[in-house]
Amino acid sequence: MSHVSNKKIANLLFEIADLLELKGVQFKPRAYRRAAQNISTLSKDIKRFYEEKKLQDIEGVGESIAEKLEEIIETGDLEYLNDLRKDFPEGLQEMMNIQGLGPKSLMKFYEELGLDSVDHLEEAAKNGEIRKLEGFGKTSEKNILENLERYRKYKKRFILGEILPIAKNLEKQLSNHEDVKRVNLAGSIRRRKETIGDVDILAVSSNPKKIMDYFTNLPEIERVVSKGITKSTVIAQENLHIDLRVIEEESFGSALQYFTGSKEHNIELRTLASDKEWKLSEYGLIDMKTTKTIAGKEEKEIYNSLGLDYIVPELRENRGEIQAAKSGDLPDLIKKGDIVGDLHVHTNWSDGSQSIDEIVQTAQNMGYKYLAICDHAKSLQIADGLNDSEIKKQMSEISKLDKIYKSITVFSGIEANIDKKGKLDVRKNILKDLDIVIGSIHSGFKLSEKEMTNRIVNAMHNDYITLLGHPTGRLLNQRESYNLDLNKIFEIAEKLELVLELNAYPQRLDLNDINCFNSRDYNFLISINTDAHTKDGLKNMDLGVSTARRGWLDKGKVLNTKSLEDLKKHLNL
Template sequence: MSHVSNKKIANFLFEIADLLELKGVQFKPRAYRNAAQNISTLSKDIKTYYQEKKLQDIEGVGESIAEKVEEIIETGELEYLNELRKKFPETLQEMMKIQGLGPKSLMKLYEELGIKSVDELEKAAKSEQIREIEGFGETSEQNILENIQRYRKYQERFLLGYILPIAKDIEKQLSNLNEVERINLAGSIRRRKETIGDVDILVVSTDSDKVMDFFTNLDQVEKVVSKGTTKSTVIAQENLHIDLRVIEEESFGSALQYFTGSKSHNIKLRKIALDNDWKLSEYGLIDKHTNEKIAGENEKDIYEKLGLDYIQPELREDRGEIEAALKGNLPNLIKMEDIKGDLHVHTKWSEGSHTVEEMAIEAKNLGYKYLGICDHAKILQIAKGMSDKEIREQMKEIEKVNDKLDGITVLSGIEANIDSDGKLDVKKEVLKDLDIVVASIHSGFKSSEKEMTNRIITAMQNDYVTIIGHPTGRKLNKREPYEVNLTKIFEEAEKKGIFIELNSFPERLDLTDLGCLNARDYDLFISINTDSHSKDQLRFMELGVSTARRGWLEKKNVANTKNFNELKKLL
């Protein structure tokens, strides 16, 4: 059996979807993407499903996809995909990652200008060849150039949500070694940045050769870039670089501080050290005159000796945290344990994979006290939205689940769509009977800032709206946020008592960290929701909480830290 991760299998299926799309095949690409999305967010290793012969239990995986998954697990290859690949130049589907270029346009450019790579596309756009092709013009040429820039920027960053589980798994395997005495993730992943460039791991070890051997032979490793006694670099799936450094025990704290960054945070810290005639480096905090080590073994000591309160890694971005630490004014950051429920999840009633009851049981297992079911209403045809009648039926089902389950309350809600005039796609007669109404933008992303802000503000005039969903619409590495004046939205939210969502989905994490930081100036609540489409995705809450911490949020700023009765009042 070959070693293939869930993510890797998902990538095979995503690639099939892309290629089928290039071929002009209808519907099938969507089925493959759906299965791939579900596989990539499973909480269990897909091999357990394989061994128990239960691959078809995974939502969206039917007989044909299950057979393909088996083949990938058994051989590491997929003949069907290899055949498909032969039909197109390899670089063509890479170009599908460029925003705004659908398969039809790509095939046209390929057939008419022979363009089969991003570089060739850029060249053609720059030499004004594309505008000559029917269906393209000067504007689309300009857009293509902009989107190529964006594409290049995206290629260098990995989404935290998909890398964190891999990094934690490797950290755990290493920490189980007898030769590893201390271990920590460092770098941007420790600061829980929404996208990261690479993974840094630091250890203290009694036998670094043995640790390096183990590290470079991990299952996840696809290539060893370099192997030494104090530092090794490997490439894991999808070209992710992982560095492991072995550090002397007496410098572990200063190395951890140094490699965690951010750069601008560290520059300020070093300046404070210099003001004291000390020197701060990865080797320790050292007296410049006597060369005596003042701190180094533990990170906390470094902050303490510099006269600062300990600064949590998520805050280390030079956004005022050092000044606050000097004054003892740091926020008391929200923690995962503070979260009492999730207010925006989907079920089979729209595009979700599980039933209301399955979602509720999973939420209860996570220790939650309440769960808000907010499926799409009917206007979103593509998301299999509910009619008014179906909303009523779902409410009845939720009642039944509430009768059946103890310890958790399921709230009935809806994710209504805000149309181009700011109207919602659900009637007030229906809305009034729901506990939660999430109002979100899912179309018309190109509205001007003024139009977009007006759309949302208009929606907020609807008395039944309780939450504004994913407030800037961005999708990391895919779509830039739409233009919206968040200040105005915050002001209105404060006035109307409407929550602003921090959507924990790996691609969204929106409200962003900076958005949270700004929201702190208003008397409003943030609601950290997962927007889960399956029960495994409920664990994305961790990403939302990390983003909230990066945005300086405290328990008191977040609606779903309240107990059920308090929350009910706020809603």
């Protein structure tokens, strides 16, 4: 059997849908998209459905799609898709992502003008070739060019959690090289933005040529786009572009500052500089009158010279950080080391892959003082949710284990589902015995703002709920937040002293940075939880902490920075 991830399988089905659409086939593309969508959001490995011969239990998967899934899982390949691909050049599929261009127009461009790539399309629109086709005119060309520009701009955003390990690994390999004196990630990944366009790395070396040779030959690099002495661009997996720049040591700080951004933050800084008749650029902070360099080697010197406290990368979004740095009011941000435990993890009792024992062991090794096992409750059938008697059984298992572990406390919890009316799917006489009750929404996303807000507010009024899981429901690159009056939720959380979650699962990061920023106006606590489904997933706490930092949170706002004793006090345990 081959190792194909849910995401990869979903992408193959999406591709089939695109190709069928180009062929002019009706209805089928929608069926494939629906199945792909559902597979990409499955919380357990599709192989489990395959092994249990239950592929058709996945929503949108009928007999015909199930057969194709079997072939992909067994062989890693799909004959049907290979045949479809033969009919069209690759570029045509990419062109389908440009807004306003349907398959009919694309086929016309292809058949009559031979346009088989985004670049060729652009050329033809600029040269006035498209207006010669029946049914098209100057306006169509103008629209195509506008949409094409927008497409290029937003083409591909990567999820931080998927890219950060790759980028850190490259950074580490560079820093291990004997000729590399300094190296640092820059750009949005250094600011820990939730999605990333490309990766920037800066280095200092006395032998740039050797470093560029080394870098462009690393096994992770799939293709070299350009290679020079001071800058090389390469492509790593899944079309991720990475730029490496080798910088003079004297200007490493200013280059790092410049390439870290954000653009808006840098504009403000440059204004501050020019107020003093200085010039700030990637080469340094320079006095215009004397042409002397004021700062450049270290970032900190640049900020300090401009009369500012040092601003950490996560805050550089022009959300008031410059003013705060001027007046000495920057927040004392939460740090990774402040986290004492994790209050939302899954095990193989529902859709996680580890036993309770294994995940507790991992958490203990990370130095955590507490961990809450919160598997899914019964109405989430796709995740093997627990019914009331299974919850009881699990509770007794957990209390047995808790006695064995000396340095970590294991809490019994549940991730209950909030139904459309705001009720939880676990009976009260079970809920009252659990330590941690998370209420989450996993279905019925399409309600009006009023209905959705009421639904959540109702759930928050449940006597036993401890915290509201992934409050806005968004999934990066997949699903927007549901319609929701978040300020109202914040108000109620303050009133009821209920905890809201910052879910650190890579696709979620929910609450997001801006939600966290706004939450500071309300007096309630946030718990940063990984929602780990594997033991590796516990490491995603970093992503949650970065998001909290981007949202200006200090440790006082975060529940799971509390000691075990204080946590128990806060939750009346």
